[in-house]
Amino acid sequence: MRAARLRTMAELKDALDVQTAPIVALGLLGGYVSARESGIRPLGGAVLAAAGVYAGRTWLAKGGAATTAGLAAAYVLxxxxxxxxxxxxxxxPSVLTVTAAVAGASAVAVDLQD
Known part of the structure; x- marks a missing residue:
């Protein structure tokens, strides 16, 4: 029973292992599109914030506090x-440039370190 549980926990960890670059792209692009198309800027901010928090928890788990601080600063900046x-x-062009830069940084600093 214990071996089955450990295997299940390992499978759960693998299932929760996410790549952060697509989340960063979703937050920046999705936030922009949400605000632009709806005309509700706070909605874009909510999308941006939700993706940032989700990416941030993964940055912290995989890269530690310093990496998280740097990537969070890059995201907000x-x-x-x-x-x-x-x-x-x-x-x-501005949104795409910023998205490429921050998602690329996230990929290099965290996603490709596995």
Whole structure:
């Protein structure tokens, strides 16, 4: 019985093991699209925050506190910088650029470390 439980726990851990780069992309792109299409900016913020929290818990579990702090700062900074960048290159190019940068950082710092 104990061996079956351990195997089940290992399978559960594998099932909960997530890649954070797609979550980061979902948060940044999904937040932008949600706010733009609905006209409700807080809805975009909720999408951004939910994805950030979910990615953050995985960053902490896989990479530790320092990695989590750096990636969380990049996530928030990327969101903030996308606004002035949009005035220079346009909204979609700005969101895509920031998303690629932060998702790439998340992939390198956490996802590819397995």
């Amino acid at each position: 990327g969101f903030g910088l996308s606004h002035p960048l949009a005035k220079k290159i346009g909204a979609w």
